[in-house]
Amino acid sequence: MYKDYPAAYxxxxxxxxxxDTAFYxxxxxxxxQRTLVEQFEVPIRTGRAWKVKAGQVFRVTTPVGPQVGDFNVWNANDPRERLWAARTRQLQGGACQHPRSAVVEPAVFAANGNHHR
Known part of the structure; x- marks a missing residue:
């Protein structure tokens, strides 16, 4: 069973x-108020990469039930800045709504894949 531990920091x-919870x-x-830019499905046992521009929102869903997979995010202009799952957990504890990057900036907003701008 998953436990929601408090943030280490x-x-x-x-x-x-x-x-900034009000922003999110x-x-x-x-x-x-957003316009759908793209919608696609990533078949089981495959992968896909796509770009999300600053200010755009994307959503990842699991329409056929719970799935296990890797989810990686990089800054297209600076690959040293990437989603840092371990740091996110340290900074925010268990259930995370605001994944952090390697430079400790919010990397993405986990909302719930449609891609809007």
Missing amino acids: QVSKGAALQV ERIRTNAQ
């Missing part, structure tokens, strides 16, 4: 690592 209000809530609630 407790963030104080106004700290650089504090998540605005992204989540304004879905109807």
Whole structure:
């Protein structure tokens, strides 16, 4: 059973690592104002890469039930900046809504794959 452990680093209000929850809530609630750019399915036992521009939102779903897979994210302009799952867990604890990059910036917003702008 998955346990929701507290973050290893407790963030104080106004700290650089504090998540701007209001910003992400605005992204989540304004879905109807976005335009669908692309929609695709990644078949089982395959993979796919796609670019998401700054300001765009993407969604990953599992329409046939729970799946196991790898999910990797890189900055197209700086491959040293990448999704850092281990650091994200340290910074935010168990269930994560705001994955962090190797430079500790929010890498992506986990909303729930449609690709909108």
